Amino acid sequence: MSDNIHLLAGAYALDALTIDERALYERHLSVCEACRLEVAEYAETAAELGVAAAANAPAGLRARVLTEIERTRQVSATPGGPASLSRRVQRVLTPVAAGLVALVIGLSGAVAVLWQDNQRLEATVAEERGLAELVAAGHSVTMTGQIDVPATFVYDPDRDEGVLVATGLSAPAEGMTYQLWVIRDGQPVDAGVFGSDGRLATATASESLHEAEQVAVTMEPAGGVDQPTGEILLSGDL
Amino acid sequence: MRPLRAVGSSPAQMSLEGLLTRIAKGDQAAYVALYDRTSPVVYGLIRRVLRDPAQSEEVAQEVLLEVWRTATRFDAERGSANAWIMTMAHRRAVDRVRSEQAARDRDDKVGVRDASVGFDEVAEEVQARLEHQQVRRALDQLTDLQREAVQLAYYGGRTYREVAELLDTPLGTVKTRLRDGLIRLRDTLGVRS
Numbered sequence: 001m002s003d004n005i006h007l008l009a010g011a012y013a014l015d016a017l018t019i020d021e022r023a024l025y026e027r028h029l030s031v032c033e034a035c036r037l038e039v040a041e042y043a044e045t046a047a048e049l050g051v052a053a054a055a056n057a058p059a060g061l062r063a064r065v066l067t068e069i070e071r072t073r074q075v076s077a078t079p080g081g082p083a084s085l086s087r088r089v090q091r092v093l094t095p096v097a098a099g100l101v102a103l104v105i106g107l108s109g110a111v112a113v114l115w116q117d118n119q120r121l122e123a124t125v126a127e128e129r130g131l132a133e134l135v136a137a138g139h140s141v142t143m144t145g146q147i148d149v150p151a152t153f154v155y156d157p158d159r160d161e162g163v164l165v166a167t168g169l170s171a172p173a174e175g176m177t178y179q180l181w182v183i184r185d186g187q188p189v190d191a192g193v194f195g196s197d198g199r200l201a202t203a204t205a206s207e208s209l210h211e212a213e214q215v216a217v218t219m220e221p222a223g224g225v226d227q228p229t230g231e232i233l234l235s236g237d238l
Numbered sequence: 239m240r241p242l243r244a245v246g247s248s249p250a251q252m253s254l255e256g257l258l259t260r261i262a263k264g265d266q267a268a269y270v271a272l273y274d275r276t277s278p279v280v281y282g283l284i285r286r287v288l289r290d291p292a293q294s295e296e297v298a299q300e301v302l303l304e305v306w307r308t309a310t311r312f313d314a315e316r317g318s319a320n321a322w323i324m325t326m327a328h329r330r331a332v333d334r335v336r337s338e339q340a341a342r343d344r345d346d347k348v349g350v351r352d353a354s355v356g357f358d359e360v361a362e363e364v365q366a367r368l369e370h371q372q373v374r375r376a377l378d379q380l381t382d383l384q385r386e387a388v389q390l391a392y393y394g395g396r397t398y399r400e401v402a403e404l405l406d407t408p409l410g411t412v413k414t415r416l417r418d419g420l421i422r423l424r425d426t427l428g429v430r431s
Binding site: 007008009010011013014015016017018019040041042043044045046047048049050051052053054055056057058061062064065066068069070072073074075076077175 | 262264266269270273274277278279280281282283285286291295298299302303306307308309310311316317318320321323324325327328329332333336370372373374388391392393395396397398399401410412413414416417418419420421423424427
């Protein structure tokens with residue numbers, strides 16, 4: 001079977017991937033400019049298919065939506081801007097490699113199955129070294145806490161890089177986000193926000209791990225907060 | 239087909255992109271203008287995928303609120319406002335269809351959808367109700383396999399695996415047909431990101 005990850009652009013743009021596949025493909029997108037451009041074009045085309053299905057919206061909807069927006073806060077534009085965030089993520093977490101971590105740590109059966117199905121993806125992964133090297137560095141900490149999901153923080157103190165990989169983490173509540181914290185001298189420092197598609201979640205620590213004692217995860221209002229307000233859902237000692 | 243660029247500052251004359259920029263600053267009048275322009279396509283698409291009117295209305299409300307909530311994150315360099323909104327609408331509709339399906343599969347261990355019925359329904363409904371002549375003509379230019387695959391995936395909310403099963407076609411072929419089908423549609427419709 002001709003099975004190249006680049007060929008998934010069409011299926012992705014039509015939302016014809018499963019949630020697992022979508023997550024993997026999005027990680028591929030974060031390092032593959034060509035696929036990103038291709039998907040953007042297809043999204044325009046798919047949108048035209050959508051426009052063709054126009055129908056009159058129910059009369060009551062307008063009033064309800066307009067009432068709702070009065071009391072719905074808008075999210076702040078991503079701190080540091082979306083570009084810098086994605087670069088930060090990219091720096092450590094070469095995307096499909098996140099799947100590799102899941103495989104290496106043996107966390108995700110679903111991902112493994114997908115991968116067996118897509119042997120060629122592994123070739124792509126082999127090219128994407130960053131996270132593989134991180135895994136090879138051999139430091140991993142099991143994260144435990146209120147949430148009972150397999151979660152591991154993989155890090156390399158020498159390169160000062162770390163990635164959280166959790167499987168089965170439910171999507172954050174509406175208007176909320178997960179936030180990663182690096183604890184140093186007993187003080188939590190913001191290490192970035194992340195979501196979860198309910199299957200595989202990965203988060204790259206955007207804060208230095210130097211002299212850090214612990215990493216922890218809380219749930220916070222969308223966009224993240226300066227200091228944790230939610231309870232510690234997961235934590236691990238470095 | 240892209241909305242005209244804003245010439246004046248009246249919301250009614252502004253492009254969707256211009257409206258989103260204003261909405262990102264909390265401009266409710268701009269949101270009302272955007273609502274009036276996009277709610278038919280948002281609702282229509284969701285309805286096409288979900289079919290159930292009550293659920294469609296619920297999901298449409300979520301999506302339209304999400305547009306308000308996240309307008310600050312819209313980035314015109316990555317694509318049009320129309321694509322941004324429709325992508326959001328489609329994904330929510332598809333996710334809802336799949337979670338409903340998962341729930342049904344849990345309740346009912348048989349859980350196998352009647353493939354042929356599902357396909358015919360979707361295909362007929364789409365053909366009968368496509369209002370956009372241009373899109374219909376563009377779909378007509380596709381090979382049968384491309385058209386069926388694209389419609390099952392996009393309007394039917396099916397995964398490419400399901401599409402492969404429904405059309406009794408190898409997975410790799412379906413992936414390729416979805417992609418080259420989109421390329422042909424893009425070229426016919428003349429859409430550029």
